[in-house]
Amino acid sequence: MAKSVTNPAFERSTGDRRAWLLVGGAALLWIGAYNIIQPLANWLTYELFGIAQGSHLGEAVAFFLYDVPKILLLLSGMIFVISTLRSFFSPERTRALLGGKREGVGNVVAAALGVLTPFCSCSAVPLFIGFVEAGIPLGVTFSFLIAAPMVNEVALVMLFGMFGWQVAGLYLVSGLIIAIVSGLVIGRLQMERYVEDFVWQIKGGGGAVAEEHLTWSQRFARAWENTREIISKVWLYVVIGIAVGAGIHGYVPQDALAGVMGADAWWSVPMAVILGVPLYASAAGVIPVVQALMAKGAALGTVLAFMMAVVALSLPELIILRRVLKPRLIATFVGVTAAGIILIGYLFNLVI
Amino acid sequence: MLNVKILGSGCANCKRLETIVRKVIADHGLQAEIEKVTDYGQMMRWNLMKTPGLVVNDTLVSSGRIPTEAEIASWLTS
Numbered sequence: 001m002a003k004s005v006t007n008p009a010f011e012r013s014t015g016d017r018r019a020w021l022l023v024g025g026a027a028l029l030w031i032g033a034y035n036i037i038q039p040l041a042n043w044l045t046y047e048l049f050g051i052a053q054g055s056h057l058g059e060a061v062a063f064f065l066y067d068v069p070k071i072l073l074l075l076s077g078m079i080f081v082i083s084t085l086r087s088f089f090s091p092e093r094t095r096a097l098l099g100g101k102r103e104g105v106g107n108v109v110a111a112a113l114g115v116l117t118p119f120c121s122c123s124a125v126p127l128f129i130g131f132v133e134a135g136i137p138l139g140v141t142f143s144f145l146i147a148a149p150m151v152n153e154v155a156l157v158m159l160f161g162m163f164g165w166q167v168a169g170l171y172l173v174s175g176l177i178i179a180i181v182s183g184l185v186i187g188r189l190q191m192e193r194y195v196e197d198f199v200w201q202i203k204g205g206g207g208a209v210a211e212e213h214l215t216w217s218q219r220f221a222r223a224w225e226n227t228r229e230i231i232s233k234v235w236l237y238v239v240i241g242i243a244v245g246a247g248i249h250g251y252v253p254q255d256a257l258a259g260v261m262g263a264d265a266w267w268s269v270p271m272a273v274i275l276g277v278p279l280y281a282s283a284a285g286v287i288p289v290v291q292a293l294m295a296k297g298a299a300l301g302t303v304l305a306f307m308m309a310v311v312a313l314s315l316p317e318l319i320i321l322r323r324v325l326k327p328r329l330i331a332t333f334v335g336v337t338a339a340g341i342i343l344i345g346y347l348f349n350l351v352i
Numbered sequence: 353m354l355n356v357k358i359l360g361s362g363c364a365n366c367k368r369l370e371t372i373v374r375k376v377i378a379d380h381g382l383q384a385e386i387e388k389v390t391d392y393g394q395m396m397r398w399n400l401m402k403t404p405g406l407v408v409n410d411t412l413v414s415s416g417r418i419p420t421e422a423e424i425a426s427w428l429t430s
Contacts, residue, residue: 091401122363123402125392130401202396
């Protein structure tokens with residue numbers, strides 16, 4: 001014991017080895033669990049409950065029993081991986097990286113870092129002030145502020161789980177494009193005077209937290225803490241969402257919604273965006289419902305537009321940002337981003 | 353006497369941090385005054401970019417997360 005205290009590097013490496021072993025073991029368990037849920041759901045539905053195969057009820061119950069554990073497993077596994085990855089990024093480091101960048105390149109880098117940097121909308125204001133104070137152009141700052149919530153990890157994993165990697169990838173790429181273009185547009189509009197005046201007067205104290213040097217076991221511990229927090233926040237929405245989705249699956253006739261939410265109804269995309277803005281907390285519950293709607297004839301672009309409006313233009317975040325932005329700039333931010341989302345929605349409806 | 357500041361605009365995590373800090377102070381029988389800083393201009397004295405922030409005797413010791421009780425205890429007693 002005394003030896004390991006005098007040799008912190010040794011203690012650190014054994015601690016890390018133990019952490020890697022633990023994570024590796026958990027990964028094996030995860031894979032095992034992921035592979036038994038389909039047979040288990042079928043067995044429960046058709047053998048144990050004795051519901052007839054092919055019946056509406058049987059279809060709905062089997063769907064529910066398979067999808068709930070599948071999505072919860074995917075969420076916990078992938079959010080853990082994403083959180084570990086994100087422990088290598090911080091707003092302070094991002095700010096330093098963006099410091100010398102011009103508009104254009106700066107917008108692209110800002111949007112990419114927006115996805116990778118851990119971000120909570122409650123920190124949007126100090127982050128905004130920190131960026132502006134470091135001389136990062138307003139448009140570049142907005143590329144970051146749009147990408148960070150828009151490419152939402154829960155939404156990304158849910159889309160992957162329910163629609164496959166292609167749709168999740170489309171969501172990621174189009175989110176980045178909207179963030180880059182919207183930031184460029186806001187930068188061109190020269191809206192600096194619509195930032196609240198006090199922001200320009202703030203002088204930072206220079207006393208930032210010293211860059212933390214984390215060990216792997218600390219990274220894993222924090223990633224696990226973060227995963228637990230997210231799952232505890234969203235699991236109920238996921239269960240309710242899948243229950244509603246299962247009901248729609250079993251009972252609503254095929255193509256019933258093609259007329260209302262299909263690609264031919266031109267007004268469905270803007271409608272989806274308008275409906276999405278006030279719907280913040282339930283982003284996780286929305287996707288299973290939306291997936292079921294799509295199976296009945298709703299169009300992918302409409303669905304993605306809805307998804308993005310829910311996460312990128314949330315009312316609580318707009319209220320928080322009002323502390324540093326004058327109404328005119330808030331309106332521009334919402335208008336430009338919403339227009340981008342609507343365009344992407346139409347594009348997907350046309351292409352796919 | 354220790355001076356502890358909680359930096360944040362009243363979000364859920366800031367309140368949780370305050371509860372934990374109060375608990376640590378009580379558990380260790382420390383003498384400390386707790387201040388809540390909600391003004392963004394003041395927070396920038398410590399260049400804070402993630403809330404909640406924790407300041408002990410004018411030094412920012414953590415930001416953007418809720419530290420464990422053991423970590424907080426070590427900052428308050430060192």
